[in-house]
Amino acid sequence: MIKRSEIKPLTAIDSTKHHATPLFDALKLYEAQNVTSFDVPGHKRGLDEQSELYYYGRSTLRHDVNSMPQLDNYDNPKGVIKEAQNLLADLYLADEAHFLVNGTTEGIQTMILAVCRPGDKLILPRNVHKSVLNAMALADVTPVYVSPEFDVKFGIAHNLSYDNVKAAIDKHPDARAIFIMNPTYFGAVSDLQAITELAHAHGMPVLVDEAHGAHFRFSPHLPISSMEAGADMAATSLHKTGGSFTQSSALLVQGDLVDKRKVKSVINMLTSTSASYLLMSSLDIARKNLALNGPEKFEQLMISLQKFKQAVNDIPGFHMLDGKAFKDLYHQQLDESKLTIYIDSTIELSGFEVYKLLRSDYSIQMELAEPNLIMGIVSIADNEAVLERLLEALQSISRLHHQAEREVHSPVLKQLSIPEQAMGLREVLYADKYPVNIEDAVGEICAESLMIYPPGIPIVMAGERISQDIVDYWQFINNQPIIKIGTENSNQVYIIEKRGK
Template sequence: MHSLEQGKAPIYEALQKYKSMRVVPFDVPGHKQGRGNPELTEFLGEKCLSVDVNSMKPLDNLVHPVSVIKEAEELAADAFDAKHAFFMVNGTTSAVQAMIMSVCKQGDKIIMPRNVHRSAINALIISGAIPVYVNPGVDNKLGISLGMPIDEVKKAIADNPDAKAILVNNPTYYGICSDLRTITELAHRHNMYVLVDEAHGTHFYFGENMPVNAMAAGADMAAVSMHKTGGSLTQSSFLLINDRLSVGHVRQTINLTQTTSGSYLLLSSLDISRRNLALNGKRIFEKVSLLANYARDEVNKIGGYYAFSKELINGDSVFDFDPTKLSIYTREIGLAGIEVYDILRDDYGIQIEFGDIGNILAIISVGDRALALERLVSSLSEIKRRYSKDKTGMLDHEYITPEVVMAPQQAFYSNQRSVAIKDSQGYISGEFVMAYPPGIPILAPGERITEEIMDYITYAKAKGSSLTGTEDMAIENIRVVEE
């Protein structure tokens, strides 16, 4: 049970009080409660702009909280069973970067799976930390990367006893979880920190029969995207820490990159959403799980598609599965996931989270209704009938084992030149190439460009994947390290 009064929302309450005081603003923002920008006020509403305010004494300050934000942080920590919770307004990207930068300095090693979000590799470019990649397990049929196999983690620890930390995805984009408790025990036994990217795991803290969450597993830090499945506004997240880290040190690290003008729209959305989940989360995520399971069963009845779930659990690289994820394998009907993604949006007015080479993902959360899921299922059925074709010649894997030649920071800041991707084989990449979403790099700075990677990029482009990361917006050329 929570020890604090979870019915409170201190930031939200302070903003309500501020509104009632009818303060005359001679501070920023310059739109002055919306009066200076009538079009924006009409678009977003007076209620919204009247609380788009600057830090001031009654509303506290995110950089150095002493009153309402401090109290809201304590309530959030209590709700998530953490030692402390930081309000993050630069997205979960900044939370992942703060985790890594809090425990790794230049030259320090960090063990991580290669299928991390780009934000983790960006943190290595900023901090100068050196990645030790654990290749995730791979499901050859689905073509997706899985969790971190324990033997691979043990090997990485044995080969790199001086590593400072291990980073784990919990869950992956597809809903797959590693054995977080065992990894945490192994890491702590070797005096390493455990950092968890829980961008897609907010509901693990509040739902019943969910995979274990980072704080319960004893991890040291977790980056939690409240906006993804917890109901807060886009770009708002929590960074949670446990007992082995100093609150002051982590806050200083956050303040290196986080804005000094924390948005009260984002802060209050975190405050209100935390209250809602602490009070109603069990019921909310029970409903979400039921909706996802219903949709999964219906999709599997169509035939040709495979909406996968807990049957993938193998006790190791798939230690657990997030039942709220509607991940669907599409290659059997002769369509890449990205093709189904495009057809759903263009022909049926349905926007799903992402499609890649072999799968699509629909995020099911607090805001979904059975009727909308029925529309998704019937649309998938119709797509199969109208568009399915022979699957011969389709690329059948997502994960390519990287050849890391130099540290990401060294590659990123080295002398570079631009070459055509089709002529880039053998060079060391100086930049990223990734499909977004999910934002997991196909190629990261410091990695050798191979024929397999070139083929993958060509195929992903041809199928309609939205590729990002290169300086060249057309993704025809890539910057390589001058050797």
């Protein structure tokens, strides 16, 4: 159960210090100096005005620069990059913040490589992002998967319950750390504060994938952010909901359970020595905007979202994932800024068809589609006008495609038990593999992760033993309009080649 209030206290933001954009200001100053370039990049800050690169604008090219004393150095920042990172740390209540130019994927890999040693166990949800699996393979970490709560109606996986995390810790007290999402792709949030307290009582740091939670800091009506909950590290995608450029993210660190020097060492190992100043300066700009305008903008957005969701629920055939019912059923919070829209069977279109129709006929791009739902993401840049446009499109689709006499039913989806882990992820990475027909794979070790969307939980992970249940279920879903990820041929699967074969 969530012990704290559903409405979190919003720690005051000292906006006076956040008017500054030290890195962005340094780039503008450098641009004004009109320096002749005999360094990289090769486009020479847009020297060739006939180049099609000029489509992106003169300032963009002039700010695409390399490290130099006036602009600091990413590997060992002591000047304007460091100042900008310190401001970001202040905003998110972290001890340290590191700019990331390879997305939250880089942050996830950094967290796991900085904390775990070869052979360590990591407690984590079954429905994690593939970057977590890749990081565990690189670090030679043993996964301890915990099944998330499963939503039968919507056909999607949510987050971890406190009780399931506690059971995993009790069974694996030697685990090195706990990895958790805040929130999931669809906005489900565990009781992160209670889980963090539990983990710390066992000496385990908490690592958070906060790719979809960069906005939590700015509204008391949103779930608690990772640093407010006491987590030790969080990879936070400011580009998703905070307004920075795509691929720009941040790694937040606090407390004494993590070696901060090692964190920086791993970041330098994973990051290009030519870190993009365009990406880093966009983080500087987004941080300023969030600090000065975030609370007010998200307050207005939450009011607009409440009206939007009520209106969608009045449209025949469409239903929003409801926060109150969600909490009552799963004892988890819901990020109310996520637009998860269920399409019941009285609409003669699948989620995929509604997704395509919105794009082709209404010029609206949603984030994703599933057989029975569509999902959209809103950010600091959104307003009531864009929500109204989506609402009108859904109303139009309902008028054209709703059939009241159609029977209302939910898709048949189920949650399988977690298979036996027969081989480590790193061992799988280097093992020889070959394809077999799925019906011949029973008892073999899977060489790839097979999953469906929905529910977004892997049926079998790389290194796990393929059971008859897995084969039966995979053959069943082959006949369903569901996205299948992992195998190139849905009737075959790659398995580990046995020695001496």
